[in-house]
Amino acid sequence: MVSIKNVARFADVSVMTVSRVINASGYVSQKTRAKVLEAIDKTGYRVNQTAVGLRTGRSNSIGVIISDISNPFFPFIIKGIDYVCSRNNYDTILFNTGEDIDRELRYINLLKQKYVKGVIISSCLPDYEENQKIFAGLTPVFFNRKPKGIHADSVVNDDYQATFIATEYLIRKGNRKIALINGNMDISTFRERYRGFRAAMDRHAIPVCEELIAVGEYSIEGGYRSARKIFNASIRPEAILPMNNFMTQGLYNYLKEHRIRIPADVSVIGYNDLDWCSLVVPPLTVIKVKKFEMGKRAAEILCDRLQYRAPNSFQEIVLEPEFIIRGSVKSARHAERTPMYAAEAI
C-alpha cells in the first residue's frame, strides 16, 4: 500500500508537507500544494485510517448496537442513523447482541479498543448506573430503550402516551375486557407501555383483569403462547393489545389457527407499523413509531457531541407516536360518548 512517504518522495518534499496538504493544516505554497496533489493522484495514495487512528486516538467510526437485526423494527432506524452519519463522514460498525448482556458488554469494550468514541445503542442492560464505568471514554446515545438511572442522551418513543391513546380508543369503541400481551418489564419500553395501558384503564375506571395480562418472550412464539394463555382465561377478551410487532405476529398465528376473526370476534391494535400491517385483511390499526426519525435524531445528537456542538445537559428526546386507524377494531354501540383524556396524559 502506498504511504505518505512514497508520496513525499514522489513530490520531492517532506512527509510533513504532504500531511499538511491532506489535512489543510498549516501553510503550504500554492506551487508545492499542486505538486503534492499531483503526486497523490499519480500514486493513488489513500490515507491510512488505522495510522491516523493510532496517532490521534480517534476514529471515524461510530458503533451501533442493537438486539436483533432480524427484527424489522430496526432496519429503518439504521437507515436513519446511516443517513446522518454518512453525511458527517462517520461509518458505522454494527453489532447484534441477541439480547445477551455479556455480548453487549463485550461489544462495548471492542469499540473502545478501536478508538471508537461514540455508540448508538438499544440496550438490554436493565440498569445504567451499575454499568456506567463500562462506558467510560465512549459517548453513548440510547435509543428505543432506556436503562434505569441513565445519565446520557436518549431518543425514545413515547410509549406511555402510545398505549394510553390506543387503550382509550378501544374503550371508546365500547371494549372493556382488554387483554395485554406484554414483554419483560425490566425493559423500559414494556414498562412504559404497561403504564400507559393501566393509566387509561384507571382513568376510565375500568377494572383490569389480571387473567388477561400475559407477560412472555417478545418473539413470535412468545406472542403465540401469550395468546393461548389469554384465550384460556375464564374471561373472553373483547380486544387485545400486543406490545410489539413480533408478538402481534404470534397473536395472528394463534387467531388464524383457531379461526378467531378480527375484528368480529376480537379487536386488535398492533405496535409498530410494518409493511404487512396495511396488507392484511382487515388492515391493522396500529401505533406507529417513527423509526427513521428515531435513528436520525440519535445520530444527530451523537455527531454533535463528538464534535462538541452539543449542549452540556443530556438530551432526552421523546418522539410522539402516530396512531393509525384502519380496520381491526370493531365499532360497538354506546361508543363515541365516552370522554377522552389522552391530551391530559401527556
Added chain:
Amino acid sequence: MVSIKNVARFADVSVMTVSRVINASGYVSQKTRAKVLEAIDKTGYRVNQTAVGLRTGRSNSIGVIISDISNPFFPFIIKGIDYVCSRNNYDTILFNTGEDIDRELRYINLLKQKYVKGVIISSCLPDYEENQKIFAGLTPVFFNRKPKGIHADSVVNDDYQATFIATEYLIRKGNRKIALINGNMDISTFRERYRGFRAAMDRHAIPVCEELIAVGEYSIEGGYRSARKIFNASIRPEAILPMNNFMTQGLYNYLKEHRIRIPADVSVIGYNDLDWCSLVVPPLTVIKVKKFEMGKRAAEILCDRLQYRAPNSFQEIVLEPEFIIRGSVKSARHAERTPMYAAEAI
C-alpha cells in the same frame, strides 16, 4: 487508556513478554505468565486493536456491503453472516450503498484503508472485470447478485430454477397469459429470473406476450407502476409474477386500490417469503430464498479464505430455492395433466 507498557511496568517485565502472554506466542514461564495475567487483570488492560492493525497490517473486521438495509430481504442474511463471523472473532462493518455505484466504490476503498481484508457484498456493479483492480488486496465474496465476469467466490440463489418452477406451476394450473414485473436486467438476479420465466414458457410452447412484461424500479412504487402498465395492456393477465418483494408489495397496493381479487381475478406468486406473506388473505404462494443460509455460507467462505483454509479455485455456491404453495394461485380446469419439466431445468 492503559497500554501494554503500563502492564509491563506493573508486572515488572518487558513489553514483549506481555505481548507473548496475550498472543500465546513464544515461551513464557508459568510464573511470569501468572504475574502478567494478574497485571492485566489489575490494570484492566485491553489490547488496542488499532495499534495491532497498524503493526500487523491486519484487522479483525470484515466488511458487509448491501444495497438497502430497509429491504427486509437483507436482515436475515446479515444475521447469517453475523452468526459465522462472531464465532470466528470477526466483527462486521456494514455499509449501505442505496444502489449507488460511486458509494460502493468509496466504501470498498474505505475498507482497505482500515486494513479490512475481506468483504461480503451484494454489489450493484454491473461488471466485475472493469472494476477488478479496485478489489486488489481485498477478498470479496459476492452474494445474491453476481456482476458479469466475476472471478471470485459467490453465493447466490438459483433464480433461474426458481422462476422456472413458479412459471411452470402457473402453467400447470391452467394459466397462459402470465405477466412479469421485473427489475433492471443489468442486475444478475433479474436477468436470471427472466431467463427462468422465458425458458418455462418456451418449454411449454406458450407465447410470451411482451405487453405483459414490465421492467421498472424494484421498489414499491416501481411495482405499482408496473402493475398499472400491465393492467392497461390490451390483454388481461391471468397471473402475475413480481420479481422481488418490494414489487410484490407495489402490486398488492395496485390490486387493492382497483379491487382486483387474488386469486379470483388474478393469480400471484411472490418472490421471497417475508413475514406478511403467510398473514395476508389468501396467504401468498412464494418462492423462498434461503436468506440465513446465504449469509452463513458467504461468511464461511470468507472466513476460510482469510485463514487460508479455502481451496484455490473459487467457489460458486448456488442455493436451491424452496417453492411454498399457499393460496394465491387459482386452480383452473384441465390443469394437472400438463407435463412438468422443472427437473430438467436444473
Added chain:
DNA sequence: CTGTTAGCGCGTTCAT
C-alpha cells in the same frame, strides 16, 4: 525463557 531494537503510517512539536 526474556529483553532490545526497529518500524508499521501518521501527526505534533519545534526548529529552520
Added chain:
DNA sequence: ATGAACGCGCTAACAG
C-alpha cells in the same frame, strides 16, 4: 513556508 525528530501501541526479528 518547510523539514527533522519523536512517539502513538504494538509485534517481528534477533540477541542473549
